[in-house]
Amino acid sequence: MNYRHAYHAGNFADVVKHLAEVAVLTHLAKKDAPFAVIDSHAGRGLYDLGSKEARKTGEAHAGIEKLKNLPGPLLLQRYLSLVAESGAHHYPGSPLIAARMLRPQGRLVAVEKHPEEAALVKDVLALWRKARVETADGYARLAALLPPAERRGLVLVDPPFEAPDEFEQAARTAREAYRKFATGIYLFWYPIKSDAAGNAFAGEILAGGARKVLRIEIALAAAEGKLGRAGLLVLNPPYGFDTDMAAALAPMAAKLGAQTRLDWMAGGP
Numbered sequence: 066m067n068y069r070h071a072y073h074a075g076n077f078a079d080v081v082k083h084l085a086e087v088a089v090l091t092h093l094a095k096k097d098a099p100f101a102v103i104d105s106h107a108g109r110g111l112y113d114l115g116s117k118e119a120r121k122t123g124e125a126h127a128g129i130e131k132l133k134n135l136p137g138p139l140l141l142q143r144y145l146s147l148v149a150e151s152g153a154h155h156y157p158g159s160p161l162i163a164a165r166m167l168r169p170q171g172r173l174v175a176v177e178k179h180p181e182e183a184a185l186v187k188d189v190l191a192l193w194r195k196a197r198v199e200t201a202d203g204y205a206r207l208a209a210l211l212p213p214a215e216r217r218g219l220v221l222v223d224p225p226f227e228a229p230d231e232f233e234q235a236a237r238t239a240r241e242a243y244r245k246f247a248t249g250i251y252l253f254w255y256p257i258k259s260d261a262a263g264n265a266f267a268g269e270i271l272a273g274g275a276r277k278v279l280r281i282e283i284a285l286a287a288a289e290g291k292l293g294r295a296g297l298l299v300l301n302p303p304y305g306f307d308t309d310m311a312a313a314l315a316p317m318a319a320k321l322g323a324q325t326r327l328d329w330m331a332g333g334p
């Protein structure tokens with residue numbers, strides 16, 4: 066295992082991904098109908114921003130730590146208050162954010178391949194009866210977990226992109242997942258090393274036939290060799306998601322010194 070999210074938790078890309086997660090879960094929790102959250106690459110769930118990993122890269126310092134007490138619209142405030150629940154020196158990962166937003170009608174399945182990380186996220190989620198952790202390959206498990214019995218939910222796919230063929234594997238998995246659960250809301254996160262690579266990944270996912278796809282990108286001036294740009298493909302975004310995200314991202318991006326871009330790749334508002 067090379068990739069460890071502890072080096073990157075709370076960075077410029079994490080905050081956008083988690084803001085989008087909060088926007089989707091706010092929407093799902095509005096109705097009484099049951100919903101499922103499936104997090105295929107869950108990580109450890111809670112990150113110590115004072116750890117040697119976090120201090121080594123300083124990514125959270127240039128990310129979430131700049132956003133504390135930032136004024137802005139409701140979505141931004143909701144996200145920041147969920148982060149603040151972990152205390153000033155910790156940052157919640159996607160499964161913990163989801164667990165905190167589960168309503169009685171929601172449940173969470175968090176899949177994490179690496180046993181050490183999986184053991185940690187199990188501890189973090191131990192208080193939530195409706196949250197389950199699987200120590201498994203998230204790509205393989207998605208096929209089995211979809212469609213969820215509730216036929217309503219969020220699927221978050223957030224791989225480390227460390228294997229040479231991981232873009233292909235992620236895109237293949239995305240197409241297969243969409244085929245099984247075409248009404249689900251999906252968040253696919255990916256790093257952008259070049260326009261061509263980012264567009265190719267988005268194109269591979271679009272080839273699965275999704276009819277409503279919003280792309281969100283964030284870019285930050287980064288040191289040589291460091292990731293400075295990331296994307297999020299949102300399949301079936303709920304009504305109003307694009308305007309809520311744009312409004313919350315504006316103050317965030319200004320504070321981070323980042324640029325963000327939202328564009329519809331298929332369908333529209």
Ligand SMILES: C[S@@+](CC[C@H](N)C(=O)[O-])C[C@H]1O[C@@H](n2cnc3c(N)ncnc32)[C@H](O)[C@@H]1O
Pocket residue numbers: 068070082105106107108109110157158159160176177178179182201202203204223224225
């Ligand atoms: C980018 S991190 C996830 C961060 C998390 N989603 C969050 O937002 O807090 C990717 C995680 O995927 C795990 N991982 C790597 N390969 C995996 C696989 N095939 N299936 C499931 N998890 C995997 C890594 O150990 C790492 O914890």
